[in-house]
Amino acid sequence: MRIAVAYDCLFPFTTGGGERQYRQFAESMAAAGHEVDYLTTRQWEGDAPSAPFTVVAITPALSLYDDAGVRRPAVAAQFAAALGTYLARHRRSYDAVLVSALPVLNVFATRAALAGTRVVQVFDYLEVWPREQWIAYSGRAVGLVAWALQRGAVALTPTATCHSELSARRLRAEGLRRPPLVSPGLISGRDRVDVVPEAATPPYLVYVGRHIQDKRVDTLPAALAWARRELPGLRAVILGEGPERAAVEAAVEAAGVADAVDLPGFVSEEALRDAIGGAAVLVNPSRREGYGLVVVEAAAFGTPVVLADDPGNASVELVTEDVNGFVAPSTDPAELGAAILRAVRGGPALRARTRAWYDDALVSRSIERTAATILAHIQDAVDSQRQR
Known part of the structure; x- marks a missing residue:
């Protein structure tokens, strides 16, 4: 299969837990014999870094956080727009996409870009916040908009993956229509x-x-x-x-x-x-x-x-x-x-x-088991699409 993994950061150029997680997802899928593109922002000088997968910079360098450590909504929108544009141009190039739902604008962009295709779409939720948490994080006006967007994204999600029972409960509370895939863990050898x-x-x-x-x-x-x-x-x-x-x-x-x-x-x-x-x-x-x-x-x-x-x-x-x-x-x-x-x-x-x-x-609780679980779901869904 040809699979795209989309996240706005790439380890080791940025070093959070999400960066490590998505890189290892991409590596595990590539090790299983699949062709993997990692769609991200440019965080390096010169040519794309060497990796077991293809690194594709869909935006120039972006400043993701403001001085208070809060993600910039305008930058999130910029990455989502670039992701949607890229996937629309390559809408028949992939069998499946695994997209980070942080920020949730990625969900809207991906769904719109791939509408009408048979591309299997999986959205990974690093976190899911209730309304009160969005308001505390971003202020009442922006927080309410962000929460409403999250609910809309969850409603549009055909397959959700998450990594804690807390996130699974919150996805269901926010209106997820199908049970999420809850990973066994993210521990790497x-x-x-x-x-x-x-x-x-x-x-x-x-x-x-x-x-x-x-x-x-x-x-x-x-x-x-x-x-x-x-x-x-x-x-x-x-x-x-x-x-x-x-x-x-x-x-x-x-x-x-x-x-x-x-x-x-x-x-x-x-x-x-x-x-x-x-x-x-x-x-x-x-x-x-x-x-x-x-x-x-x-x-x-x-x-x-x-x-x-x-x-x-x-x-x-x-x-x-x-x-x-x-x-x-x-x-x-x-x-x-x-x-x-x-x-x-x-x-x-x-x-x-x-x-x-x-x-x-x-x-x-290994991340390899988690990647294998997600990959098995993708394979089953792709096989089902091909049989139609």
Whole structure:
């Protein structure tokens, strides 16, 4: 088959979970013997990068996020328009397309471009937001429009894939007509590393990610201060950057832990691995996660996690209490701090259980299994179309 995978970013030129996911989908499909085009924005100089699939830049470089870390609606529309134009020009070139439904304008563009064709269309939903979340993210006027567009896109989706039960429930609530394909997981064997049986001394917690409001990074210093009342040597390494960086620095000062917190910003891949592997616990207080790849990346080293429970946080589905980490009821300093203490005190035994969870997940929750499941659906649908 000839298949197009469409997403506006490409790993490693941008390095989020979605970028890794769609690249590995494309690689898995190509490895299965199919001809795969990856439709994206230009993020490189010169010729298209070498890959097991064909990289097709359908737009020039785009600035996807504003200074507050919010996706720019105009840029989302620009990519969707380019995607629709490209697919309309090549409407009989593909047997199937796998398109990211983030942003949802991609769904409208694809459906319009391929109307009247037999091209199998699968839309992958990294996240699905209720109305209130759209309003909180984009403001009332823009948020209501975005939510209405999401409902329209869901209604137009012939086949939806998602990667958490949270997203599956929300798709059904937003009007999806057919049951979604819920993936077994997005864990890659490429993430496999040597387990680190003991955390570094003195112990430290690590945070990895952007500093934006939804990640609630500024709640970490107070939780650290609470935990240090019982473990005075506990430190924190807060990696990443973002528009909330100043708020994080202010929270560090307010909590009185400036001498116990490192804020190195973004670091090299090697330094990142060292930071995660040596940490006693990885803490992610985010209120919003569509999957939670950082849970998996930490578990590869044997590093347990602490998450904060929230209705929009699908990553809690990946945590088995006292096996690979803990879920705090909230970001209240006492509740988050207590969960951090439990993880640190779990020591080598908890790290061994965390790595065992990861080894099992490599088999039962792999991204390769997910890609194979999607590919099998596409193959069945294409075969059905050809028989008509």
